[in-house]
Amino acid sequence: xxxxxxxxxxxxxxxxxxxxxxxxxxxxxxxxxxxxxxxxxxxxxxxxxxxxxxxxxxxxxxxxxxxxxxxxxxxxxxxxxxxxxxxxxxxxxxxxxxxxxxxxxxxxxxxxxxxxxxxxxxxxxxxxxxxxxxxxxxxxxxxxxxxxxxxxxxxxxxxxxxxxxxxxxxxxxxxxxxxxxxxxxxxxxxxxxxxxxxxxxxxxxxxxxxxxxxxxxxxxxxxxxxxxxxxxxxxxxxxxxxxxxxxxxxxxxxxxxxxxxxxxxxxxxxxxxxxxxxxxxxxxxxxxxxxxxxxxxxxxxxxxxxxxxxxxxxxxxxxxxxx
Numbered sequence: 203x204x205x206x207x208x209x210x211x212x213x214x215x216x217x218x219x220x221x222x223x224x225x226x227x228x229x230x231x232x233x234x235x236x237x238x239x240x241x242x243x244x245x246x247x248x249x250x251x252x253x254x255x256x257x258x259x260x261x262x263x264x265x266x267x268x269x270x271x272x273x274x275x276x277x278x279x280x281x282x283x284x285x286x287x288x289x290x291x292x293x294x295x296x297x298x299x300x301x302x303x304x305x306x307x308x309x310x311x312x313x314x315x316x317x318x319x320x321x322x323x324x325x326x327x328x329x330x331x332x333x334x335x336x337x338x339x340x341x342x343x344x345x346x347x348x349x350x351x352x353x354x355x356x357x358x359x360x361x362x363x364x365x366x367x368x369x370x371x372x373x374x375x376x377x378x379x380x381x382x383x384x385x386x387x388x389x390x391x392x393x394x395x396x397x398x399x400x401x402x403x404x405x406x407x408x409x410x411x412x413x414x415x416x417x418x419x420x421x422x423x424x425x426x427x428x429x430x431x432x433x434x435x436x437x438x439x440x441x442x443x444x445x446x447x448x449x450x451x452x453x454x455x456x457x458x459x460x461x462x463x464x465x466x467x468x469x470x471x472x473x474x475x476x477x478x479x480x481x482x483x484x485x486x487x488x489x490x491x492x493x494x495x496x497x498x499x500x501x502x503x504x505x506x507x508x509x510x511x512x513x514x515x516x517x518x519x520x521x522x523x524x525x
Contacts, residue, residue, distance in 0.1 A: 208420035209285040209293075210320050241453040241475045245411050247418035251286070254403045258290035261401045262376060269295030270378035271370045273362055273396070274325070276300075276313030278425055280380040282412055283403055285419050287378055288321050298325035299369060301362045303334055317425070330361055337361065359395025367398075376400035384409040384448055387455050388503065389510020390440070397513050408455070409448035444506075445499055454495065458504045465500040 262270060270287050274280045287296045298318040302311040311327060318325035337357065338347045347354040363377070370377045379399025381391050383406055391397045404412055409430065416426050430440040430448065441447045446454075457468045472495050 209288045210317075210420055210422065241472060242408070242410065242456055245407070245414070247411075247414045250407065250411070250415055251289075251418055254286050255290040258287055258378070258401065258403055262291060262295075265376055265400070267376045268374045269297065270376050270401075271297050271299060271366050271373070272378045273366050273380065274298045274300050274314040274318060275307075275380075276310035276317065276425070277428055277430070278409075278416060278421070279382055279404060279412060280314070281317050281421055281425050282416050282419060283378060283380045284317070284321055284323065285421065286403055288323060293322040294324075295375075296321070296323045297369060297373060297375065298323050299362075299366055300325060300327040301330050301365060302327070303330040303358045303361075313425070317422070320422075328365065330358060330365075333361060334358055356392045356395060359392035363395050363398050370400075378403065379405070381405060382407055382409050382412050384452055384455060386514060387459055388444065388451070388506045389513045390444065390506075391513070393513050408452040410452045445502060446495075450495060450499075451503060454500050454503050455507070458500060459507055465497050465504060468500045468504075469495055469497055 258270070269291055272280060272284045272287060274284055284296060284298060298314070298321075300311050300314040300318070302308055315325065315327060334354075334357065338354075341347075345353075347357060366377045369375070377399045379396065379402040381396060381399075381402055382404045385391050386402070386405055404415075407415065413426060431438055444451060453472060454468055457463045457471055458465065463471060
C-alpha cells in the first residue's frame with residue numbers, strides 16, 4: 203500500500219469483466235518473489251515515484267505547456283504513466299486518448315476508459331479502424347497491409363501518435379510517452395509511433411521496476427496481471443515475440459547493456475547469482491525461470507539491442523564542414 207494517497211479511486215477503478223475484458227488468465231501474473239538483488243539494481247519504488255513526479259512537473263513547466271496527453275491502452279505502462287502524471291500535474295492537466303483499432307483492442311479500451319474515470323482525467327475514445335481502412339485503401343498497392351501484422355501494427359502505432367500530437371497541438375500540451383527501458387533497449391516499439399514522445403517518464407525503468415512502482419501507486423490488480431502484449435494478433439504476447447518474459451529479459455539487459463558483459467559472462471553471472479542463496483530461480487507466479495537463461499537467448503536479446511540502435515538516436519546527418 204502506498205504511503206500517500208493513491209491517484210486511483212478504488213471504487214471507480216472497478217471494471218466489469220463479464221464482456222471479455224479479462225486478465226491474462228495464463229498464470230503469468232506479475233506478482234512473485236523478487237529477482238536476485240545482484241542481478242538487477244535495487245530501486246526503491248517510493249523514491250522513483252517522487253523522482254518521476256518531479257521530472258514530469260519540471261519538463262512541463264520548462265516547456266511552458268498546459269499539461270500532457272497520454273495514449274492509454276488499459277495496460278500497465280500507460281496506466282502507471284497516467285497515474286504519475288496526475289500526481290505531478292493534477293487531473294485537470296492530464297488528457298487520456300484511447301485509440302482501439304480492432305476487436306482485440308476493444309476490451310482493453312473499456313479497461314482504459316474505466317482507469318481514466320478512476321483517475322478523474324478528461325479522456326476520449328476514438329476507433330481508428332475507419333481511418334486505418336482508408337489509409338490502406340490509398341497507399342500504393344505494392345504496400346498492401348492485408349495479413350501483414352507487423353507492417354499494419356506499425357502503421358496503427360503511427361496513426362495513434364498522429365492523433366496524440368494533434369491533441370497536444372490543440373491543447374498546448376506535451377505528449378507523454380509510456381515506453382519503459384526494456385522496450386526502449388530492445389527496440390520493441392514503433393519508430394515514429396510509440397517511440398515518439400516529448401518525454402518518457404518510465405524510460406529509465408525496466409518492466410519489472412514498473413510493476414513494483416504499480417504496487418506503490420495502488421494500480422488495480424487486474425492491470426498488473428495482464429500479460430504484456432502488442433495487440434497485433436489474437437493471443438499474441440511480448441514473451442512469445444521476445445523469447446522470454448520480462449523477469450528474464452530485464453536482468454539480461456542490465457548485465458549485457460548497462461554493465462557491458464559478454465553473453466557468456468551474462469549467463470555465468472546469472473548462474474552464480476542463483477547459487478548464492480538468493481531467491482529462487484523459478485516462480486510459478488511470474489513464469490520467470492532464470493535458470494533457463496542460455497547463451498543463445500542472451501545473444502538474441504543483445505542482438506536486438508544493437509540492431510535497434512537507430513530507434514534510440516536522432517536521424518544521422520553528414521558531419522558539418524567546419525572549414
